[in-house]
Amino acid sequence: MDLTERKLRILQAIVGDFIRSAEPIGSRTLSKKLDMGISPATIRNEMSDLEEMGFLTHPHTSAGRVPSDKAYRLYVNNLMQRYELPEEEKHIIEEKITKNVTELERTIQHAATLLSELTNLTSFAITPNQESNRLKYINFLPVDPQTVVLMIVTVSGKVSNTTIKMRVPYTEENLSILSKVMTYNYKGKTLSDILKLDIIKSFESDIEAMGRLVETIQPNFISTLENMLNVELFLDGITNIFSCPEYNDIEKAKVFLEMVNHKKHFTDVLMNRENGVIITIGNENSEDILRDCSLITATYHINGKMIGKLGVIGPTRMKYDEVTSIIEYITDNINETFKITGGDEEDD
Amino acid sequence: MDLTERKLRILQAIVGDFIRSAEPIGSRTLSKKLDMGISPATIRNEMSDLEEMGFLTHPHTSAGRVPSDKAYRLYVNNLMQRYELPEEEKHIIEEKITKNVTELERTIQHAATLLSELTNLTSFAITPNQESNRLKYINFLPVDPQTVVLMIVTVSGKVSNTTIKMRVPYTEENLSILSKVMTYNYKGKTLSDILKLDIIKSFESDIEAMGRLVETIQPNFISTLENMLNVELFLDGITNIFSCPEYNDIEKAKVFLEMVNHKKHFTDVLMNRENGVIITIGNENSEDILRDCSLITATYHINGKMIGKLGVIGPTRMKYDEVTSIIEYITDNINETFKITGGDEEDD
């Protein structure tokens, strides 16, 4: 059977209407809305064809038609028109993302908040994966006799620090040597590579005080590196699902919230998605639990290299055109803001 | 009317039963459970008295009785017995809190997670208010020609840093001078006091390059201080409310989740509570929105001085004895772990 021009127009109207109202639509109503001079009976025939082709479903005999995931896919790929953001929203995005940049993390968090506010959906953002981030330098700073601060700086400009409680006394000189030697040994290596090395072993030939220093510091060094490698997940607008009629069921809402709040797993799902703007609709999602959600993710770039993701999750019935435009505009702004974040160093 | 011993025993039984089952209890069932050899009719009379005194309510004529907030209050103050944590739970708490301490923030977050897991309620924790925390030293570290890291260390051992993008060139010497002068000027002052000072003014007599340096750095310095002053709120187990029958109503669940997710406001509510273990039941809460919740908060101490809070929020029908014991055991462990976190310096 052919997808005639008329069938497409009808399908488009059904999808559009359902996205707005969340109500199944009948032939009679649609006939009035379409204003193409075709009678309800004709539309019924067309609808019947579309159903046979898998674009529509029927909650029950006497209900109207509802678009299937396949219909949304067709809509997103072919029928949807480019949505131009109102200038006002553009300004808001520029204002919030570009101004007031202190830390990457904070900006990404703001981006997630903004995204949920503009879309009325649940939004998320993950910070860039640091695995391929390379170490620039390591510095141990004396604070007081019992306290040392470890600072790790990466090529991309990420700085992380930990306070280390010292049980054994240390000298500033030893700390300084340690900083220099570790920097020399590890500079230019990726964080995940460094984590694979045995730091105690690489210092074993040194003097005794040094050995004890390294031993004290090792667990902190490792856990700091591990922390740096953890991507962070920001969520916002999780209560927005309550405004979707399809989540007026307590059981569904619960499943949704539990999935989204299971941060570890949800982060993995997001990280496994391809780069660029990716839309997965309903049963296109590999995860069972996402089967009646749509997920839109986009990629942002820090310094051209580091890659993070952000996006929204909501019912399959969502304003794909609008949401996609908003996400794209936000990621564009993030990319622009963090275009030249760290010195682009030589790789050792 | 007098609260006789028998009335108390009946009330205790009703509260205990309702906490377990969430179902109104009738005279007949209660008579069997109490096993005191009093007939349902007698219990009905006593219940009627207790209702008149405000300890019980009646969802409707033919339902059983339900404890009122006043009954819970009496239960918590007088009837409740001390609950001894099973050794197993104690071990879990000790294990998770005491071991593996890298950062205060992380430990507090783990404490919140633990609390929600052990109580099956929604838990929260806020990091200590830093207003009275005193500065120990400030250090500007050169990273590369365009990048400087600002590091602020407080007496309590809190370390915070920010990466500053330099638009004007700087010399290491100037940075070093700036670090020393600012440390000299601000050491021993509280963070909130420092924020009130005008850093540009205090350097106005210096050479020009220095002035430009200070100007570049000022906004970052201020925002870093502001960030340090923000208390952080960790939430966990928010989907636990779905397992409470009283929140099987989508509207109630929504209100609950929105309140808890409105982090700014919720943090304020928590910060305004008194120190120590505080239980507020239903309408005892000043916030309208908390009227059918109970809130239990406790205080933990860092280094004897800095004070943070953690606790749970749930239906008024909660296992006050058990939950209180768990919270106390957790705060005890936190206090112990962070007893001597920073050197106890002289206050200048």
Next chain:
DNA sequence: TTTAGCACTCACCTATCAAGAGTGCTAACA
């Protein structure tokens, strides 16, 4: 003071009914 007995109340469940929206099929029409 306690208890047994009994009438009464209400939520809850189930069945039934009517209304309304929508479909599918058929036959007539252009």
Next chain:
DNA sequence: TGTTAGCACTCTTGATAGGTGAGTGCTAAA
């Protein structure tokens, strides 16, 4: 051959009514 009107049929939704059971409140007797 595609389009349309007509009509029977289906299924949800909301209202109504009756029956059941748990529980109360009152009264009178022990």
